Structures are given as structure tokens and as C-alpha cells.
Amino acid sequence: MNDLPSFVISTLQATVRAGTPLLFAVLGTIFTERSGVMNLGLEGLMLVGAIGGFMASYNTSSLVAAVLVAMLAGAVLGLIHAFFTVTLKINQIVSGLAITMLGTGISGLWGKDYIGVIARRFNPIKIPLLSDIPYIGRIFFEHDMLVYISFVLVPVMWFVIYKTRAGMTLRAVGESPDAADAKGINVFAVRYLFTILGASITAIGGAYLSLAYNSMWIENMTAGRGWIAIALVLFATWDPFKALIGAYLFGGITALGLRLQAIGAHISPDFLKMLPYLLTIAVLFFTSTDALKRKVGAPASLGVPYSREERT
């Protein structure tokens, strides 16, 4: 630790890298949950995204194709979840668990032949001018394309949710599907659309792991990130900007753990690995209580299937 500023900067740079998969997952899930559908299947979505992207990159050497395939894989699972929860109106919690199992299994099945192979990956691109800013440049502007896309996605999503007609429709469906229906909005279509869209954005988070963060396919490589992201959605109170803060907070913890290990701190790596999970529990604890949730604006119909027959 002779060179403290450089240690801090490299840790912060690693923070952004470690936070990006979480950020995609949280952003996607904000879309899904804003429409009133709870999806606990993030772990499965990220895993199919990771393997889908990796397979596409390996077979086509095209990173664009890789991201599109990852999104498609996520979208298919999103469609299944939407069918079961929106059309069949089954328990969203159990459906989410089933999505996790299915995604874990399918990714393991597909990934069997891709263990240990190398595919084309996202390489860092320095952004001219911006990367010359002292400190900030190295922390934020020496990353790969997906990180920059996530930078752009945050304000875009914020704008869509709060400032556009589509966003208003989305929020109406999540808050009060009865009223939205009465106004002529097709509640089912909106929920389908945003569950699928959200799932495909979440899947990019998985693709980031296999195409940039680890740059290979490892079975179950998400290691609980999907569940951490679920907690972060609460922490972010369904707001894209707070999602950014939350994701980097967790990225920071992960990055710090890895750095401390690398410089040989006398803490068992197993305890350092526990940190993100323990922090998730702490975050959940401090963002719980119903009063707080109401104040911060959880979608009022989150987790409640909409049925026209049982309108109140």
C-alpha cells in the first residue's frame, strides 16, 4: 500500500466494473416491478444472459450479436414468467423461483461445452478527452462499451419512467391497474411488455460477467448477484439513479474485498466473500418497514395479479 492514491483509484475503477452487472439487473427489474410484476428469477435471467452472450460471441465473434442473444434469452424467460403470472395469475414468488431453477439448469446444460474456451470479449476503450480528467477519467472512462451503455441507460430510463407517456402508463399499471384499465390501457399488454423488456435488460448484466468481467463461462457464475440485485431494487426505491448508487456501493464492497485479498490482508477470503451478502441483509433491514415503502413509492400493486373478474 505504498502508493495510496493509485490503490484507491484502481479500487474505484474495479468498483464500476463489479457494479455494472448489478446495475443492469437492477435497472431491468425496476422496469418489471414498476408494472406491478415481481420477478424473483433474476439469478436465472442473468445466467441465461451470460451463457447466451458467451455462446453467440464464441460462434459469431460479434459482440453485438452476443448482447442481442443474451437479451433474447432473457426475454424468453421473461415471457414465460409473464405468461404464468399475468395470464395464469399464479404465485409470483414461486414462478420467480422456478425461473431461477430453469435458468440455472439451462445455462448449465448449454454451457457444458463452453467451459474453458475463449470467446471474443469486450475490451476497454478510453474515451478521448473525458479519460484525461484527473482521477475521474481513470475511474469512469477507461471501461468497455457495456459500462458506457449502462451510464446512458440510467438517465434514459429515468426520463422514460418519469417524463414520457409510456412511463406514465407503466406507473399507472403498477400503481392502480383498475384505474388504468378503466382509462383504456391494456394492463396485460403493458405487464407483458415490461416483464419481457426488464428480463432482457437484466440478462445483459449476466452477459457482462461472461464477456467482460470474467471473460469466460463458469457454471453458476452469477453467485447470488441476482438476489443481491433484488435487494438493491428496494434500496433504490425503483429509481434508476439510486440504482446506480446502490450497484456501485455493492461493486465497491466486492472490489475492496478482492483488493484486500490481493495485497495479502490477514482476513480469510471466505469472510471477505460474505461481505456483499451481509451488506444485502443490512440494506434490506434498513429499507424494510411498510411505512417507509409507502413513502418511497413502491408500486402499490406489486406482486398482485390483475384480474378483470375481481375488479373492486
Added chain:
Amino acid sequence: MKIRIEKRLEIPRYAGIIVPVISVAVALLIMGIILLVFFVGRLGNLSSAFRETVEAYKEMLTWPFANRYGLFSTFMRMVPLAFVALGLSFAYRMKIWNIGGEGQLYMGAMVSTWGALFLFKDVKSPLIMIVLLSIVGAAAGAAWALIPALMKAFARTDEIVVTLMLNYVAIFWVDYLVYGPWKDPKGYGFPGTAPFPDQARLPSFFDDEFHIGVFIALAVAVLLQYIYRKTGWGFNSQIVGDNLLAARYSGINVRNYTIIALVVSGAIAGLGGAVQMMGVQHRLQHGFSPGYGYTAIIVAWLAKLNPLAILLVSFLFGGLLVGNDQLQMFYKLPMALISVFQGLVLFCLLGGEAVSKYRLAIVKEVPENE
């Protein structure tokens, strides 16, 4: 005359058996298609892939049940599944989503190992030792579940993610111990503790292929069945699960019920961890559970939370795990297949339940001018 779909007023009783059976059958069918595609990719032509799929299925479905070695393996896989699923049923009845069975199982295993190797190492009587280890194992699982229980009861923290996060924490904790301070110095670098002394092993029969853990699970199931059917707790917890508001109005202390439900749930899973150590593993190892805690969620659901049905379903799922091992060994199929299958079963079950709420009705058209 025309046919239309209408909601059933009452769901017939036979649906409780028919739906799970059909669900599993449909899941097996879909998985067969996935296997077929997999084999086509490997063998390159459809007819030999089809033959291979049928062979693999035959192997998977008969081997675990139709011969001595397979049957004993099935029983041994059934035990941890049954304990965790029984524990989960205790919380799920109240719609408390304990997803932390895996972590509670690990904690039970960890603390019973601590007892066997360190704390009670001077205890020479097998009976006392087994009872002590069971108690500390159950206590460890209970303590692990107490964390989400208190958080849910006092701060209304969502238990799903907390119990799940604690799974990872428990697994890393066990890793720390078996790679570090508890590592067997005579273990040739293998990540595991020293073996349990003889008095800390469950009585077993048939060349140690079958241990009495099966009967302990049976006893727990019977006890739970009694509690659910015949006691005030069973009745009240059902009300909490069905209608929280009604439960509050009828004076049930929902907070206490929440805490007790999770703690007992964890205790049963923790007991399962202790039994697994004393009966099968005889030492704590890295990754000793291939996800029993997650499979148990499906077992509990398929069995509709009925304790005796849980025993039956965990036996069948134990068989599936054994069959899956066979497929891995002889057909070089990936382990992930079992996750795919579990996801499919869950979806088919849920879909079946949703569909069984409706029926096809034949409606006679009424002439308009009547």
C-alpha cells in the same frame, strides 16, 4: 351448443393428486424433448438420438428404485430432502417464504461437527452423543432462522432475500472451516474435517448403506402431521396463512407465530444437517449438499405441505437425484439437468393448479326471443 371456459366454484378433491401427477409427467415429457435435442446434437441423427433418450430415461427411472444399491442410495438422498422440506412446510403454511433451507442445513451440519469433534469429544455413549448432536444441530438451524425471523417480526423485512443471502454466508463459513482451522491434517489436503468418532455415527444396516435417519424423518413427519391436524397451533397457523387480517382480528399474535414458524422451520432443517453428518458424511466437507435446500422447496410444494406426502415426494425426488447421477456417469450428461427438471416440474405444477381452477362447460344456446 358451444363450449366455453368457466371458473369452477369448487376445486374437486381428486385434483390434489391428479394435478401433481400430471405435472411431473408433463415435466418428464418436456425434459425428454430437451434430452432428445441434446442427443441429436451429440449423435447427429434423430433415430439413434431417440433410442438413446429412451435408454437414458429407462435408466434414470428404474435404476434408483429397482435394485438394492439404487434403492439404498435413494433412501439416503431422501433423508436430507425430507428434513428440509418438512421444515419448510412449517413456515410455508403461514405463507412465510423460507428459502434458507440450504443454509440452515449447513449450519446444523457445521455445529454438529463442532460437537462431534471438539465440544463433546469425551462423550463415549453413542446414545447420548447422538441426542446431543441432534440438539445442537437443530439449535444451530433454529438460530440461523432466528435472524430473518426477528427481522421480519420487528421490522417487516422481507424474509425471502434474507434467508437466501444467509445460505451463501453459511456455505462460506463452512468453507472457511474446512479449508482452514478444521481441516483434517491427515486429509491429504482434501477440504474436509477429520472423520466423526464411532459413537457419533447413526446406527446403520446393510453394510452401512442404510441408516436410521429415515426413521427419525418419519417420526418428525408424524409429529408435524399431528400438530397440523390436532393442535391449536396447527389451526391458528393455517388461519395466518389463509387470511392474515382474520388472524389478527381473532386475536392471534402474528408476530410470535412468525418467529416460531421460522425458528422451528430452521430447527428441522438443522436437525437434517446433523443427521446427514452422523448418518452419511461422517465429516464436514466443502459442498456436501448438492442443493438439497432448493430441491426441498419443490418437494414441499408438490406435497402440498402435507408431512406424510413430503416423505413420499422426497423419496421420489431422492430417486430422481440418484437417477440423475447415473445419467451423469453413463451418458455424460451435465449435472444442471436436474435444475432444468426441477424448474419444469414447478412450472407444470403451477400451471396445472391454475388450469384446474377452470373447467370446460358445454352451454346450450338459448333462443333469443324467449
